Amino acid sequence: xxxxxxxxxxxxxxxxxxxxxxxxxxxxxxxxxxxxxxxxxxxxxxxxxxxxxxxxxxxxxxxxxxxxxxxxxxxxxxxxxxxxxxxxxxxxxxxxxxxxxxxxxxxxxxxxxxxxxxxxxxxxxxxxxxxxxxxxxxxxxxxxxxxxxxxxxxxxxxxxxxxxxxxxxxxxxxxxxxxxxxxxxxxxxxxxxxxxxxxxxxxxxxxxxxxxxxxxxxxxxxxxxxxxxxxxxxxxxxxxxxxxxxxxxxxxxxxxxxxxxxxxxxxxxxxxxxxxxxxxxxxxxxxxxxxxxxxxxxxxxxxxxxxxxxxxxxxxxxxxxxxxxxxxxxxxxxxxxxxxxxxxxxxxxxxxxxxxxxxxxxxxxxxxxxxxxxxxxxxxxxxxxxxxxxxxxxxxxxxxxxxxxxxxxxxx
Amino acid sequence: xxxxxxxxxxxxxxxxxxxxxxxxxxxxxxxxxxxxxxxxxxxxxxxxxxxxxxxxxxxxxxxxxxxxxxxxxxxxxxxxxxxxxxxxxxxxxxxxxxxxxxxxxxxxxxxxxxxxxxxxxxxxxxxxxxxxxxxxxxxxxxxxxxxxxxxxxxxxxxxxxxxxxxxxxxxxxxxxxxxxxxxxxxxxxxxxxxxxxxxxxxxxxxxxxxxxxxxxxxxxxxxxxxxxxxxxxxxxxxxxxxxxxxxxxxxxxxxxxxxxxxxxxxxxxxxxxxxxxxxxxxxxxxxxxxxxxxxxxxxxxxxxxxxxxxxx
Numbered sequence: 219x220x221x222x223x224x225x226x227x228x229x230x231x232x233x234x235x236x237x238x239x240x241x242x243x244x245x246x247x248x249x250x251x252x253x254x255x256x257x258x259x260x261x262x263x264x265x266x267x268x269x270x271x272x273x274x275x276x277x278x279x280x281x282x283x284x285x286x287x288x289x290x291x292x293x294x295x296x297x298x299x300x301x302x303x304x305x306x307x308x309x310x311x312x313x314x315x316x317x318x319x320x321x322x323x324x325x326x327x328x329x330x331x332x333x334x335x336x337x338x339x340x341x342x343x344x345x346x347x348x349x350x351x352x353x354x355x356x357x358x359x360x361x362x363x364x365x366x367x368x369x370x371x372x373x374x375x376x377x378x379x380x381x382x383x384x385x386x387x388x389x390x391x392x393x394x395x396x397x398x399x400x401x402x403x404x405x406x407x408x409x410x411x412x413x414x415x416x417x418x419x420x421x422x423x424x425x426x427x428x429x430x431x432x433x434x435x436x437x438x439x440x441x442x443x444x445x446x447x448x449x450x451x452x453x454x455x456x457x458x459x460x461x462x463x464x465x466x467x468x469x470x471x472x473x474x475x476x477x478x479x480x481x482x483x484x485x486x487x488x489x490x491x492x493x494x495x496x497x498x499x500x501x502x503x504x505x506x507x508x509x510x511x512x513x514x515x516x517x518x519x520x521x522x523x524x525x526x527x528x529x530x531x532x533x534x535x536x537x538x539x540x541x542x543x544x545x546x547x548x549x550x551x552x553x554x555x556x557x558x559x560x561x562x563x564x565x566x567x568x569x570x571x572x573x574x575x576x577x578x579x580x581x582x583x584x585x586x587x588x589x590x591x592x593x594x595x596x597x598x599x600x601x602x603x604x605x606x607x608x609x610x611x612x613x614x615x616x617x618x619x620x621x622x623x624x625x626x627x628x629x630x
Numbered sequence: 631x632x633x634x635x636x637x638x639x640x641x642x643x644x645x646x647x648x649x650x651x652x653x654x655x656x657x658x659x660x661x662x663x664x665x666x667x668x669x670x671x672x673x674x675x676x677x678x679x680x681x682x683x684x685x686x687x688x689x690x691x692x693x694x695x696x697x698x699x700x701x702x703x704x705x706x707x708x709x710x711x712x713x714x715x716x717x718x719x720x721x722x723x724x725x726x727x728x729x730x731x732x733x734x735x736x737x738x739x740x741x742x743x744x745x746x747x748x749x750x751x752x753x754x755x756x757x758x759x760x761x762x763x764x765x766x767x768x769x770x771x772x773x774x775x776x777x778x779x780x781x782x783x784x785x786x787x788x789x790x791x792x793x794x795x796x797x798x799x800x801x802x803x804x805x806x807x808x809x810x811x812x813x814x815x816x817x818x819x820x821x822x823x824x825x826x827x828x829x830x831x832x833x834x835x836x837x838x839x840x841x842x843x844x845x846x847x848x849x850x851x852x853x854x855x856x857x858x859x860x861x862x863x864x865x866x867x868x869x870x871x872x873x874x875x876x877x878x879x880x881x882x883x884x885x886x887x888x889x890x891x892x893x894x895x896x897x898x899x900x901x902x903x904x905x906x907x908x909x910x911x912x913x914x915x916x917x918x919x920x921x922x923x924x925x926x927x928x929x930x931x932x933x934x935x936x937x938x939x940x941x942x
Contacts, residue, residue: 286728300752308725443700
């Protein structure tokens with residue numbers, strides 16, 4: 219079970235340790251602060267709601283001399299990612315941020331960035347895809363990126379946004395990993411919500427990250443010239459893709475090491491999967507991002523009434539933490555998988571499919587219910603969440619599931 | 631533009647020991663691109679890095695596990711060579727300032743498709759932001775790598791696989807756009823056209839482009855025997871005829887000031903240029919005379935425009 223460090227304790231630590239500082243920021247500002255403290259060399263980004271505050275703050279940091287970096291104010295998201303791909307090849311520390319349509323415009327280059335094994339960190343302020351145009355939260359962009367070979371992290375609070383941004387730099391620059399990473403933060407729910415959080419001193423972040431350059435394993439080198447991004451046809455392409463797939467699998471172990479190291483330094487525990495009251499649970503609800511806290515709150519009140527319910531949220535989505543999911547869910551009766559993504563004709567939402575595929579190999583499998591919720595920023599009320607738990611408990615009791623997919627909070 | 635080391639004759643161009651594009655690449659016989667690239671690599675001092683948009687040059691020189699490039703070379707995608715170059719330039723600037731790394735010369739190559747069409751936004755952004763690089767468009771006037779489809783750079787009347795010389799519509803109906811005019815509109819310090827038939831002019835233009843602090847654009851006419859259906863042995867001759875007929879004026883714009891480098895007082899008939907190329911053969915038929923006249927008007931009006939600009 220996950221240990222939470224009580225804020226009070228940290229505040230007390232703050233008195234004895236200057237490194238721990240408590241301030242108020244919204245999610246976008248937390249990203250920008252982490253990026254500034256990481257001492258990045260090149261930022262290329264294009265403004266898009268709800269990511270804009272990130273680029274505004276970073277521009278201020280650069281223009282006020284608080285961050286010595288090249289801010290490249292590109293003319294599109296496609297150029298934003300193309301620019302950081304070029305910059306990362308030199309061995310510089312790079313950053314970009316986007317949302318929704320911007321991610322869609324970058325899509326082509328996502329695959330090139332991961333194939334070149336570039337240490338790029340991107341913040342993705344999750345927002346629904348058009349049409350209709352909508353600026354609020356869905357996980358459409360995060361899910362569009364899920365197969366592109368990037369590490370994907372989901373944050374559920376502003377604190378996690380800050381922490382995961384720093385950890386993303388630790389991950390992508392680990393020579394055993396060398397893959398780009400996306401830090402997801404739910405649009406508006408996290409990007410624009412003011413919260414208090416604990417932040418490091420600049421020096422502490424400096425100690426946490428690599429100080430040397432080049433960061434890229436095979437940087438542009440004039441003494442040892444190399445050809446980057448050549449034509450690779452049927453005689454080599456498949457081996458190159460296999461290497462990339464193996465790299466993603468291998469990264470899992472080292473990502474866990476980053477979580478562990480960061481947990482030790484920060485006093486805030488990080489791991490690929492967060493579990494809550496799952497040990498003796500009859501039913502478990504799984505979600506990504508900011509929904510997790512709501513689920514735990516409702517689960518807590520249900521537990522008080524003697525209902526055996528648990529909650530899982532994934533901090534690490536790619537590479538998928540199969541081992542932990544298997545271990546945690548193998549004895550559960552009913553698993554509810556919540557997807558913030560419309561399912562157009564697939565057997566289930568993307569997270570549902572991931573969980574299904576993971577659990578398929580068990581001899582005795584839990585029953586699986588897929589919930590589609592919160593599209594385009596639609597609120598999911600505490601009552602609706604409670605109903606989800608109750609529905610799962612009913613299925614568990616009766617052993618019958620009439621529908622495998624329900625949409626919550628939608629007018630029929 | 632002081633302190634630019636210009637050359638006077640072709641003998642001043644460094645010899646084979648300075649070749650940085652190795653032989654054995656798969657560009658076609660008579661291709662106008664590789665000879666230009668070799669000249670560019672000789673004109674720009676080391677250290678340098680090349681960014682290449684998707685296209686003939688990229689595909690034919692880097693078939694994994696082989697590469698013809700003896701210097702760092704980067705290919706990202708089709709439409710983003712200028713943005714990729716922006717990132718490399720910006721990163722070296724930051725690494726130079728923060729870590730004392732050496733600043734290289736940055737050269738970007740894109741074809742006409744990657745420059746006029748799909749990459750125009752990326753190029754415009756980079757020019758506006760003022761990145762210090764040379765952008766060289768090798769213009770073979772169609773999407774040659776995918777099989778000769780028309781682009782915004784295809785001249786009026788030319789036949790391509792998507793603008794075939796049909797009975798109703800005999801070739802491309804629209805005028806070629808002017809890349810240099812677009813580049814100049816960004817207020818950049820240096821932009822010029824170039825031709826393989828004038829290697830000294832080409833070499834010196836690259837030197838000038840390199841000397842500029844900020845972006846410079848070179849627009850190079852790349853004769854394409856495969857796409858133009860011309861004799862590979864006549865590549866240089868065709869390149870020269872393009873200049874002599876005023877189809878391809880050699881000019882430069884330095885800080886907004888226009889200069890025609892090879893002034894063609896008495897132009898050769900355009901037909902001399904057209905008749906050597908299969909893509910224009912239909913234009914010489916009587917029923918398509920109206921289209922040939924339109925092409926001639928394009929050429930004349932642009933020449934007159936250039937002459938008027940040099941008098942400003």
